[in-house]
Amino acid sequence: xxxxxxxxxxxxxxxxxxxxxxxxLFSQRSPDDVSIDEIASAAGISRPLVYHYFPGKxxxxxAALRRAAQDLAGxxxxxxxxxxxxxxxxxxxxxxxxxxxxxxGFSALMRxxxxxxxxxxxxLIDSVRQAAYEQILAHLDIEDPPARLELVVRSWISLAESxxxxxxxxxxxxxxxxxxxxVHDFAALAAVSAAYDEEMGALLRRMxxxxxxxxxxxxxxxxxxxxxx
Amino acid sequence: xxxxxxxxxxxxxxxxxxxxxxxxLFSQRSPDDVSIDEIASAAGISRPLVYHYFPGKxxxxxAALRRAAQDLAGxxxxxxxxxxxxxxxxxxxxxxxxxxxxxxGFSALMRxxxxxxxxxxxxLIDSVRQAAYEQILAHLDIEDPPARLELVVRSWISLAESxxxxxxxxxxxxxxxxxxxxVHDFAALAAVSAAYDEEMGALLRRMxxxxxxxxxxxxxxxxxxxxxx
Numbered sequence: 031x032x033x034x035x036x037x038x039x040x041x042x043x044x045x046x047x048x049x050x051x052x053x054x055l056f057s058q059r060s061p062d063d064v065s066i067d068e069i070a071s072a073a074g075i076s077r078p079l080v081y082h083y084f085p086g087k088x089x090x091x092x093a094a095l096r097r098a099a100q101d102l103a104g105x106x107x108x109x110x111x112x113x114x115x116x117x118x119x120x121x122x123x124x125x126x127x128x129x130x131x132x133x134x135g136f137s138a139l140m141r142x143x144x145x146x147x148x149x150x151x152x153x154l155i156d157s158v159r160q161a162a163y164e165q166i167l168a169h170l171d172i173e174d175p176p177a178r179l180e181l182v183v184r185s186w187i188s189l190a191e192s193x194x195x196x197x198x199x200x201x202x203x204x205x206x207x208x209x210x211x212x213v214h215d216f217a218a219l220a221a222v223s224a225a226y227d228e229e230m231g232a233l234l235r236r237m238x239x240x241x242x243x244x245x246x247x248x249x250x251x252x253x254x255x256x257x258x259x
Numbered sequence: 260x261x262x263x264x265x266x267x268x269x270x271x272x273x274x275x276x277x278x279x280x281x282x283x284l285f286s287q288r289s290p291d292d293v294s295i296d297e298i299a300s301a302a303g304i305s306r307p308l309v310y311h312y313f314p315g316k317x318x319x320x321x322a323a324l325r326r327a328a329q330d331l332a333g334x335x336x337x338x339x340x341x342x343x344x345x346x347x348x349x350x351x352x353x354x355x356x357x358x359x360x361x362x363x364g365f366s367a368l369m370r371x372x373x374x375x376x377x378x379x380x381x382x383l384i385d386s387v388r389q390a391a392y393e394q395i396l397a398h399l400d401i402e403d404p405p406a407r408l409e410l411v412v413r414s415w416i417s418l419a420e421s422x423x424x425x426x427x428x429x430x431x432x433x434x435x436x437x438x439x440x441x442v443h444d445f446a447a448l449a450a451v452s453a454a455y456d457e458e459m460g461a462l463l464r465r466m467x468x469x470x471x472x473x474x475x476x477x478x479x480x481x482x483x484x485x486x487x488x
Binding site for chain 2: 141152177178180181184185188189191192193196197200202203207208210211214215218219221222223224225226231234250253254257
């Protein structure tokens with residue numbers, strides 16, 4: 031503050047400020063443990079004034095979640111240039127940045143937080159999964175995926191979620207290792223599917239065509255061959 | 260009924276009958292769409308009598324879920340004999356039997372059903388995941404798993420859940436294919452982890468030591484080598 035005068039905020043500005051304050055608190059501790067009093071105090075306003083902008087904690091929680099969901103979906107955006115493995119690796123780094131920044135809130139949400147079961151919350155989580163799914167298809171340059179590819183992509187997204195959740199529980203494995211591992215897991219799940227289905231085989235060959243000889247996929251294949259021998 | 264006389268049931272017997280009737284209905288349609296009236300009618304008793312045994316639909320839902328969870332956890336039990344791949348394949352068949360029998364109820368629960376967010380429901384889901392985790396460790400003959408193995412096993416369990424959910428949504432891929440695929444996915448995720456970690460490499464070699472030359476793992480490796488060449 032450079033002046034002693036506290037500027038009066040407009041309604042939307044105040045709402046956005048409260049969402050930011052709440053999201054910050056929900057990111058540090060489980061939302062169940064954060065009270066409206068704390069949010070009011072952190073925002074420098076009274077408790078009744080919080081209720082003036084949000085009828086209850088659930089509506090403030092859902093608004094914070096909406097902002098977090100937009101933030102996360104935004105991090106999936108990646109230019110469609112260069113090897114696929116490198117693109118996915120960069121997205122994984124931003125995904126773990128997000129998980130790192132919002133640890134307790136992310137865990138609480140995905141493990142069944144205060145608003146889970148609310149249809150608004152479930153719809154938000156699904157919208158982020160759908161954004162991830164569509165991004166991956168766009169990078170693979172596939173508009174109408176066969177059922178087996180849809181399964182590989184969607185089940186890998188859930189694998190990425192659970193890997194992040196397990197990482198948050200103690201952080202016993204360096205996150206950079208898990209970011210690389212998830213890129214390899216994607217290739218491995220696609221390869222398992224391709225091993226038993228010709229259409230997936232052709233898709234996988236197309237996907238890997240432009241991967242460099244020193245890229246993550248070539249590295250993995252080399253290591254797997256060494257492991258098998 | 261061989262006699263016209265309706266036997267009077269004891270309290271526990273009646274509770275168990277209602278749980279069975281409710282579970283059957285919750286398995287055919289989403290629990291949200293099943294009313295207490297329908298449960299009463301299917302059980303051949305009055306609506307107030309249902310409330311005499313269960314104070315509300317949530318408590319009946321939780322009781323039905325508890326029985327389903329015990330049923331599912333029981334299907335994980337598999338003798339510790341023969342190749343690991345074959346054991347896991349048999350468990351996957353029983354898992355898909357369960358998913359098949361309880362389709363709409365399983366989907367509703369895992370996608371955020373009526374009681375999700377209730378701590379009792381979340382604890383039940385976690386107890387089934389934990390039973391699956393402990394079974395797998397017992398089969399691998401490992402008591403104190405390193406963090407990377409715990410990650411592989413737990414994240415694979417979530418992969419199995421999401422694969423089953425995606426399968427239920429349209430059943431576009433034959434379930435036997437997915438049962439086999441999940442066995443291979445387990446090996447593939449373990450192999451990716453082993454490719455970058457010596458301890459996991461040693462564990463994987465031990466796991467695969469007794470796999471037969473014509474077993475699912477050998478089959479997969481052969482197909483992957485063919486795919487890569």
